[in-house]
Amino acid sequence: MSLYESDKLPATSAEALVEYSDRYLAAQGADVPPGWVDDYGDSTPVNVPETTYPLSAMSGKFKETEGDSAVETMGEDKLDLKVVEYDMGYEARLVDLLTKVFAYRQWNDSANSANIAEQNHRADSIAALLEAGESTLIWNGQNFFSATHPANTKKPGLGTSSNYQATPKDCNSIANIIAERTAMRAVKDVNGKKLRVNPDTILLPTEKFEIVDALIKQIQVSVASGTGVPGGGTATMTNPIAGLKAVHVPEFTDPDDWYLADSSLVKKMPPWLCARWSPGLELELRQWDTDSDFFKNTGKLKNSAHIWYGFALAFWQGLRKIKGA
Numbered sequence: 433m434s435l436y437e438s439d440k441l442p443a444t445s446a447e448a449l450v451e452y453s454d455r456y457l458a459a460q461g462a463d464v465p466p467g468w469v470d471d472y473g474d475s476t477p478v479n480v481p482e483t484t485y486p487l488s489a490m491s492g493k494f495k496e497t498e499g500d501s502a503v504e505t506m507g508e509d510k511l512d513l514k515v516v517e518y519d520m521g522y523e524a525r526l527v528d529l530l531t532k533v534f535a536y537r538q539w540n541d542s543a544n545s546a547n548i549a550e551q552n553h554r555a556d557s558i559a560a561l562l563e564a565g566e567s568t569l570i571w572n573g574q575n576f577f578s579a580t581h582p583a584n585t586k587k588p589g590l591g592t593s594s595n596y597q598a599t600p601k602d603c604n605s606i607a608n609i610i611a612e613r614t615a616m617r618a619v620k621d622v623n624g625k626k627l628r629v630n631p632d633t634i635l636l637p638t639e640k641f642e643i644v645d646a647l648i649k650q651i652q653v654s655v656a657s658g659t660g661v662p663g664g665g666t667a668t669m670t671n672p673i674a675g676l677k678a679v680h681v682p683e684f685t686d687p688d689d690w691y692l693a694d695s696s697l698v699k700k701m702p703p704w705l706c707a708r709w710s711p712g713l714e715l716e717l718r719q720w721d722t723d724s725d726f727f728k729n730t731g732k733l734k735n736s737a738h739i740w741y742g743f744a745l746a747f748w749q750g751l752r753k754i755k756g757a
Contacts, residue, residue, distance in 0.1 A: 441529075441536055445722045445733055448529045448539065452735055455543035456717055467551065468635065468679050469558050472693050474702035474746070478709050481740065482514040485705065487571055487747070509585055511571050513742040515709045520549055521736035526722070529733065546737040557743045558704050559683035562691070565753060566596055568745060576703075576745040577753040583620035590624030595748045600757035603636065603690040604643045606653060608754075609673050616692050616752045627697075627749055633677045635691040637684035640756070644690075645678040688756025701747035709740040 442448040469475060487509040522542040528535035561568065565576035572585050577596035584590045594615065601608040613631045621627040636644055647653075653671045677695070693703075710716065720726040720734040727733060 441531065441533065443530075445526050445529075448526075448536070448733060449719050449721055449735075451540060452543050453717065453719070455540050456546060456735075456737070457713075459544045459547040467555060468681055469555050469704075469706060472633070472635070472679075472695065472698050472702075472751075473558065473704035473706060475554070475706040475708070478515070478707045478742075481709050481711075482512065483707060483742070485511045485513060485746065487511060509571050511705070511744060511746060513705060513707055513744050515707060515740040515742040517738055517740050518553065519736055519738045520546060521734060523720075523730075523732045523734040525730075525732050526727070527731065542735070550739055553739070554706055554741065554743075555681075555683045557741070558706060559681060559685070561704060561743060561745050562753070563684065563686055563689070565745060566598075570745050570748070572748075574748075576748055578748070581748055583624050584622040587622075587624075590622075591620060593619045593749075595619065595752045597752070597754040600688070600755045602757045603634065603640050603688075603754070604647060606647070606671075606673055609634070609676070612692055612752065612754050616694075619749050621749075629694050629697060629749065631692040631694050631752065632675070633679055633693040633695050635679050635681050635684075635693060637687050637689070638680065638682050639687035640690060641678060641680040648673055648676050648678055650674075686756070690754050690756055692752040692754070694750040697750035698747075701749050703745065703747055703751040705742070705744045705746050707742040709742075711740065 442451065522539065522545075524535055524539050529539055561576075566578070568576050570576045572582055574581050579594040579596055579598070580592045581595065582588060582590070582592055597612060597615065601612065603609065616631045617626065617629050619627045619629045634644060634648075648671070650671050651674070652668050654666050654668055716738050718736045718738065720732075722733075724734075
C-alpha cells in the first residue's frame with residue numbers, strides 16, 4: 433500500500449459514514465440521462481405517498497346555435513396511485529474500512545450504485561407492467577392492451593379502438609410494420625373521431641433491436657407484391673419506413689414482442705406513470721454506527737438506501753403491442 437493510498441483511508445468510523453453520506457447525496461443530485469422510461473411515459477415526483485390522477489373524458493362537437501348554447505357535462509375517470517417502499521444496503525467490517533483501500537473504495541462506490549440501481553428498478557418495473565399489459569385491467573374497464581378500448585367511457589355509442597395485435601407478427605418485416613402502423617392510426621379520440629396517431633417509434637427487446645434498426649436505416653429495399661409493388665413480383669424502392677426510430681429496451685424479457693409508440697402523443701397521454709415520493713433524507717438513508725446494536729454484535733457499519741415508487745399503466749392510445757414471432 434502506498435503512502436498516498438493510506439492517507440485516503442478514514443481515520444474513524446464517523447468519517448467513513450460521512451464520506452458515504454456525501455457521495456450518496458452527490459449521486460442523488462446528479463443529472464441522469466433520460467432513458468426510455470422517461471422519454472415515452474411520465475416520471476413525476478409527488479409530494480404525498482398516494483396520488484389521484486384525473487383522466488379527462490370530455491367530448492363535444494360544434495352544432496348550429498338554436499336557442500340555448502350546446503353544452504356537455506364533464507365526465508372524468510381517475511387513477512389512484514400509491515407508492516411502495518423499496519430498499520437496498522451495504523455493510524462492511526470497520527477494521528477493513530480503516531485498513532484496506534479496496535474495501536473502503538467499495539464502500540464509497542456503493543453510494544453511487546444506489547442511484548444506478550434505482551434507475552434499473554424503474555425500468556424493470558415499467559417493462560414488467562408492459563409485458564403483462566394484455567392481462568392487466570386499467571381504469572376504463574379493459575386490459576391495458578386490448579382490441580376493445582372504449583373511445584369514451586361515458587358514451588359507449590362512440591365505439592372502440594384497439595392497441596393490441598394478438599396474432600404473432602415478425603417485426604423484421606416492412607409489410608408487418610406498415611400494417612401495424614396503419615392499424616394504430618385508427619385509434620379514436622373521445623369524440624369517436626380518429627385521434628391522428630402518428631406511430632414513429634418501435635420499442636424492441638435486445639434480440640430484435642439490431643435487426644429492425646438496420647432495416648429502418650436501409651435506403652433502398654426490395655419489396656414484395658402486396659406492399660405497394662404494381663403488377664406483382666418484387667421491386668427495389670425507397671425504404672417506406674425510413675425515418676422511424678428503433679429504441680432498445682434491454683429490460684424486456686420476451687425476445688419477440690414489439691411495441692409501436694407515438695413519441696408526441698405519449699407526452700400528452702402517457703402510457704405509464706412512474707411516481708417517486710421523497711420523505712426526506714432521514715428515511716431515505718439509514719446508517720448504523722458504532723453506537724448501534726448491529727455494530728456491537730457484528731463489528732460492522734451499515735448503510736441502507738430506501739426509495740418510494742408507484743408504477744401504473746395509464747393512457748393506452750399512444751402505445752400498441754404486437755405479439756412477436
